[in-house]
Amino acid sequence: MSDHRITELEPIETTTKLDIHERLPKKIFPKVFSFAALVNENKCLKKLIALQVDLSVVQKRKGIAKYLVACDFEKHIAPHVLFLARLDVENIGQYLTKNMDIVLIDLAELENRLNYLKSKGFESKDVSRIISNSRILLMDVESVDEKLGHLQKMFSLSGKEVREVLTKTPKLMNKPHMLQLIKENKFHCKEFLGFSHMELKTILLDYPGFFMKSPSHLSKIFDYLHNTMEIDHKTIVKNCHVFKSRLRFIQNRHLYLLKVNRAQYDPQRENFVSFNALVSGTNEEFCANVAKTSLKDYYRFQESL
Amino acid sequence: MKFRWAWKAFKKLDGIFCIYKPKELRFSDAQRRIKQNLLRDLNALPCYEFEKSIHDIESNKRRTVDEITSNLPITRDVPDVIDVSENRLVLGRRYIESDIELFPVAPLQKHSSGVIVMGVGRAVGMLPTIARAKYMRVYHIRGRFGWATDNFSPKGKIIERTSFSHITKPKLDKICAVVQSNHMKLMFKYAGVKDGSQEAYELASKGLIRPESKDTPPVIYGVHCIEYNLPDFTLEIHSINERKEYFMNLIHELGLQLKSTAVCTQVRRVRFGHFTLDHALVQDQWNLYEIINNFDKCHPELHPDKLLIGSKIDQAKSHHFQIEDGENKNYLLEDS
Numbered sequence: 001m002s003d004h005r006i007t008e009l010e011p012i013e014t015t016t017k018l019d020i021h022e023r024l025p026k027k028i029f030p031k032v033f034s035f036a037a038l039v040n041e042n043k044c045l046k047k048l049i050a051l052q053v054d055l056s057v058v059q060k061r062k063g064i065a066k067y068l069v070a071c072d073f074e075k076h077i078a079p080h081v082l083f084l085a086r087l088d089v090e091n092i093g094q095y096l097t098k099n100m101d102i103v104l105i106d107l108a109e110l111e112n113r114l115n116y117l118k119s120k121g122f123e124s125k126d127v128s129r130i131i132s133n134s135r136i137l138l139m140d141v142e143s144v145d146e147k148l149g150h151l152q153k154m155f156s157l158s159g160k161e162v163r164e165v166l167t168k169t170p171k172l173m174n175k176p177h178m179l180q181l182i183k184e185n186k187f188h189c190k191e192f193l194g195f196s197h198m199e200l201k202t203i204l205l206d207y208p209g210f211f212m213k214s215p216s217h218l219s220k221i222f223d224y225l226h227n228t229m230e231i232d233h234k235t236i237v238k239n240c241h242v243f244k245s246r247l248r249f250i251q252n253r254h255l256y257l258l259k260v261n262r263a264q265y266d267p268q269r270e271n272f273v274s275f276n277a278l279v280s281g282t283n284e285e286f287c288a289n290v291a292k293t294s295l296k297d298y299y300r301f302q303e304s305l
Numbered sequence: 306m307k308f309r310w311a312w313k314a315f316k317k318l319d320g321i322f323c324i325y326k327p328k329e330l331r332f333s334d335a336q337r338r339i340k341q342n343l344l345r346d347l348n349a350l351p352c353y354e355f356e357k358s359i360h361d362i363e364s365n366k367r368r369t370v371d372e373i374t375s376n377l378p379i380t381r382d383v384p385d386v387i388d389v390s391e392n393r394l395v396l397g398r399r400y401i402e403s404d405i406e407l408f409p410v411a412p413l414q415k416h417s418s419g420v421i422v423m424g425v426g427r428a429v430g431m432l433p434t435i436a437r438a439k440y441m442r443v444y445h446i447r448g449r450f451g452w453a454t455d456n457f458s459p460k461g462k463i464i465e466r467t468s469f470s471h472i473t474k475p476k477l478d479k480i481c482a483v484v485q486s487n488h489m490k491l492m493f494k495y496a497g498v499k500d501g502s503q504e505a506y507e508l509a510s511k512g513l514i515r516p517e518s519k520d521t522p523p524v525i526y527g528v529h530c531i532e533y534n535l536p537d538f539t540l541e542i543h544s545i546n547e548r549k550e551y552f553m554n555l556i557h558e559l560g561l562q563l564k565s566t567a568v569c570t571q572v573r574r575v576r577f578g579h580f581t582l583d584h585a586l587v588q589d590q591w592n593l594y595e596i597i598n599n600f601d602k603c604h605p606e607l608h609p610d611k612l613l614i615g616s617k618i619d620q621a622k623s624h625h626f627q628i629e630d631g632e633n634k635n636y637l638l639e640d641s
Binding site: 034035036037039040046049052053054055056057248283299300302303305 | 325327328388389390391392393394395396397398418582585587588589590
């Protein structure tokens with residue numbers, strides 16, 4: 001017990017002023033459902049916008065949104081951006097929009113994955129192309145190696161050919177069950193559509209995207225080409241880019257060419273129409289260059305189907 | 306037609322248009338595809354402040370390494386003090402699927418093709434009026450003699466093969482005439498008046514006798530053979546309240562009457578009231594600009610004189626619905 005007692009009458013002397021704002025926690029974030037509420041104050045998000053990263057896409061990814069709000073741009077993200085810039089990735093904003101998970105991965109690990117690609121003999125130009133068009137940096141070295149190895153075995157490719165395929169369509173790596181899909185497509189084409197192993201290999205080297213389509217898409221288009229348009233396997237293998245387009249386009253255009261007597265797919269005779277000309281290009285180009293009629297007639301014809 | 310802002314285009318997206326649905330495409334898929342195409346075209350236009358055009362932004366996106374590393378953040382050609390949150394990169398696409406209302410009048414099933422009238426935006430309120438008009442639809446039905454399937458469709462299981470060499474065009478025409486005359490009797494029944502009464506006379510004197518509602522069984526007004534090339538034939542059928550199954554059944558019965566069998570191979574609607582193939586947009590034309598142009602084309606067909614034929618209002622007396630041509634584009638009928 002102290003001797004000195006403060007009586008009720010004595011005023012309390014305080015040296016410091018009581019500031020209620022100091023006592024409260026600095027900022028209370030209510031739960032927000034979009035980056036739009038934070039973007040004006042958050043430096044990191046602001047800089048990501050300056051990089052043209054589409055935050056409306058990024059915020060939907062699990063785990064990333066929380067990380068981005070809390071992180072320091074200079075410390076956690078800038079090194080990754082610099083890493084990508086050094087690799088000559090085209091359009092970093094778009095790349096980060098699709099592969100924002102990359103900021104969660106260690107730089108050393110990324111370097112490791114990059115070194116794997118380099119060790120496999122890819123040229124630096126190809127490496128930047130592969131990286132900017134696929135999610136290969138987000139995958140383990142082991143799984144990438146396994147996928148490429150299986151691909152090589154499946155089609156008995158040489159090392160150079162594997163590199164060629166991957167450089168042509170880096171998106172081949174994006175499919176989660178890529179090997180399974182390719183296996184399924186290969187089986188389907190071999191057993192049901194009647195392509196030989198060598199033919200499939202030439203297709204893979206020419207247009208690897210062929211094996212990323214669904215088997216039903218392939219068989220639908222093949223059925224139309226082979227049974228209706230009466231084109232043999234050899235010609236189809238040569239023009240495998242036809243499988244890029246939809247059945248509707250091929251069907252409409254072929255029927256229209258039949259009507260105007262221009263459906264002639266034999267290169268040795270006159271008035272030859274190549275598959276590239278048949279499938280690619282807008283309707284205007286097709287009507288002007290291939291069918292040699294007006295666009296209106298083509299649309300009028302579609303109304304008779 | 307060109308737009309500088311998306312909202313200007315969206316404001317215009319309000320009217321009745323007409324599509325040609327190809328076969329083997331489900332109507333719901335066609336509807337979804339139109340919606341997606343509209344959204345694609347709307348979002349490609351500048352939607353937010355300081356946006357110029359999607360092409361400008363695309364060209365701005367490419368930056369050199371120096372720019373990215375040295376001067377972050379990079380300001381664009383917009384003022385410094387802006388609200389960053391109102392930006393396509395933050396808010397995403399301005400227009401989403403639920404923004405667009407799109408409904409048909411009398412859609413078609415998967416295997417049939419033809420003209421479908423559709424409404425988008427506020428004009429959706431107009432669609433019941435069009436449905437109430439009970440427009441006559443004209444179909445081209447293709448059939449083939451010599452076989453029968455278990456479900457009358459060409460994709461069904463073949464259950465019978467028959468000869469058809471004894472069939473001639475006059476015989477087919479005769480059966481068509483029988484079908485037509487049988488339905489003459491039904492017209493009055495479905496219109497809700499007694500055969501031979503004064504009411505029936507008055508109804509008949511006004512023109513086409515339409516069924517009372519859209520729930521009555523199909524009424525056929527005319528059947529003609531327009532193409533005869535054994536074993537294939539094409540019938541032109543005028544009808545109201547029809548269904549695809551009904552036509553398939555009709556072709557089957559027709560085959561039996563001719564002492565053979567027939568299967569309906571194609572159902573194609575070439576006219577829906579005043580909406581013809583000339584109005585319709587084919588699948589390659591389902592985009593924002595063609596659809597907005599199509600509103601103007603379809604607008605004359607929505608004149609009250611044409612729209613009120615099915616309802617029992619005597620249009621000569623109803624001065625209420627008279628609209629001056631071209632001047633007033635609001636659909637007064639929505640209020641009625």
